[in-house]
Amino acid sequence: MLQKLVKENNPILYGLFAGLGIVIFYLAVLTIFQDFQFAISNLRSLWYWIFPLAIGFGTQIGLYTSIKHNAVINSEVSVSGGISGGSMVACCSHFLLNIIPLAGFSGLALFLMNYQKLFFNIGIISNVIGIGILLNHKRKMKK
Numbered sequence: 001m002l003q004k005l006v007k008e009n010n011p012i013l014y015g016l017f018a019g020l021g022i023v024i025f026y027l028a029v030l031t032i033f034q035d036f037q038f039a040i041s042n043l044r045s046l047w048y049w050i051f052p053l054a055i056g057f058g059t060q061i062g063l064y065t066s067i068k069h070n071a072v073i074n075s076e077v078s079v080s081g082g083i084s085g086g087s088m089v090a091c092c093s094h095f096l097l098n099i100i101p102l103a104g105f106s107g108l109a110l111f112l113m114n115y116q117k118l119f120f121n122i123g124i125i126s127n128v129i130g131i132g133i134l135l136n137h138k139r140k141m142k143k
Contacts, residue, residue: 015062019054022084026050049120056127057084063134067141078129084123 023043030039044051058078 011062011066014065015058017058018061019058022054022057023050027035035074046120049117049124053084053120053123053127056124056131057081060127060134063131063138065136067138076130076133080126083126 027036027039027043030042057080
């Protein structure tokens with residue numbers, strides 16, 4: 001059944017998998033830097049940033065799979081997806097200091113901690129722009 005849905009190029013299924021995938025990516029990064037319990041705890045405390053980012057990313061992937069692709073659209077999805085994933089990594093990479101205490105990284109960690117919400121905002125704004133571009137492209141395809 002699942003293979004049939006994937007073979008039919010089901011945009012909703014691809015969007016759900018992409019959104020879930022980016023949440024799993026977030027949990028994996030935090031688990032690597034700390035542990036799984038910490039990752040779950042952090043997800044609970046930042047859910048209002050993580051889930052909009054994941055929903056926006058999943059929406060973009062769903063829209064992307066439902067349209068005819070061109071170089072501009074391929075680039076837009078790559079950039080926006082990279083920003084979404086990068087926002088999650090940037091917000092959590094200050095935990096790297098717990099396992100690699102090298103001189104010079106403390107300033108970077110402090111920067112990342114201070115601007116964590118900014119990184120999430122950039123990711124969410126990127127998703128909104130990307131969704132707008134994809135919807136506009138889809139509308140043009142119908143004409």
